[in-house]
Amino acid sequence: MALQGAPTHSPEDDNDDYPTWMVSTLTTILVVTISGDILGNLLVITSICRNKNLRKAGNTFVVSLAVADLLVACYPYPLVLLAIFNRGWRLGPIHCQLSGFFMGLSVISSVFNITGIAVNRYCYICHRGSYSRVFSNTSTVLYIGLVWTLALAAILPNLFVGSLRYDPRVFSCTFSQSVSSLYTIAVVFIHFFLPITVVSFCYLRIWITVLIVHDRVKPARNLQDHAWPHSIHSFITMFIVFVLFAVCWGPLNIIGLLVAFHPPLADAIPRWLFVASYFMAYFNSCLNAVVYGALNKNFRREYKKIMLSIFQLT
Template structure:
């Protein structure tokens, strides 16, 4: 568990830092759509900067040793990361839907000023949605996962609300957006929209596929956790089925692993990001190589 946590933390820091630096450095990537990609990377970076190192400390020591206050802080930051990731993925899907399916309105809807407002609203909404979890004191230390996290059995109503607001509603929106895009892509492929002014570039398709892959991976990693929240919410008080500890821990680590996958997926599937990764890594390694030559 400690080895897995170290790998996840380092991959999270490196991958998401590369994503943010690539967008800031490249003119091709510096567009309104990638503002939400930065938002997703920020959400994933939050856990690598504090909660994950704190969880690693608990794993090594066999228990939580950092005190109740740090437990609450790490739980709140982890919650912000999860909700911020969900809403960022939703914002990316809506952005791609508008860009591909309603391109004539896109520039007006997603001017840089409007996009920055959407970014701020996204994170304000993230904090607002997190507040009920804090107020019902559902962020507690879980010895099975060595983490201060959302305990689903503390409040069944809250558990169900988490599953609906944090997972089902955003995922439903994303599925609608990507389904609409897929339908359009199929129509374009078979020339049903041959006379339409709307044309899709290969770069647009690659960008869409990359973001769709991020969404699919998120569903795979976070789906089991949210399904369990629904089961707890619908079960009679005190009668929620118990998940085997090994499966419970596996669900948590699958969710942890998701935070480091965004950077990897963009590096594999998007050529522009791939090129920027190489440039950034060369710039980071070059001083080291120069030092070796001089020595």
């Protein structure tokens, strides 16, 4: 593990020039994110395990996505919170590298899982005949293993190029966009824009299929099968998850791409915009559980049962 570029504490790491209200705001956002992340994603995983209507091959990716979100809430985010309290990094280079590594692993595995969900929904709605063969229980588990293997392979190079560094603007050990323009461009395209393109294609094809089927079956007031309305509802839920991910992570990746193409922009980007883009990205990890609960009655029902059980125990 290369530690080149990993910081030890120095005076310039402190954020004493941040006003108290801003530190308080960032702290509040992170506390809400960590709390919502842990509670929400544990509810998601427990709900899928408890409810047979939710134990489907497609929801295996949902569990994997929840695990990816939980990963950052259990280690990197609490360290960011400590850095905010201390107005600088006090935990040494090893924790800095590990924090940046697990944060990157979570982000990359999240976007790969979202891609897996989109491909799964695409096959289910657009290629129903071959869906059971392509997404059997065994093959789906293998796909999940592939997602995490690819995510691990994608983040490992950062340990050897010195790109995981403490950034005092966001109190985080994270990917440094200024290490190498070519490397940053490759990271942004392979880890964000390429998966987003695949997901966009899948959902575009799904929307076209839904509209065609709707026009064909409307006169007869008949649907292909009883599962069709549920599959459309599930598709809409996962589409919103994708949109939220793209909205939350898009600004940070666009900034990284602009800086990579034109490095002098790094000093021109307002600090508030850079900080806002980071914390908006962080906040995404607690949103998925809310979307499932708001749009899926099976998740909503299980959430209520689990919470009632917890309250009864206390």
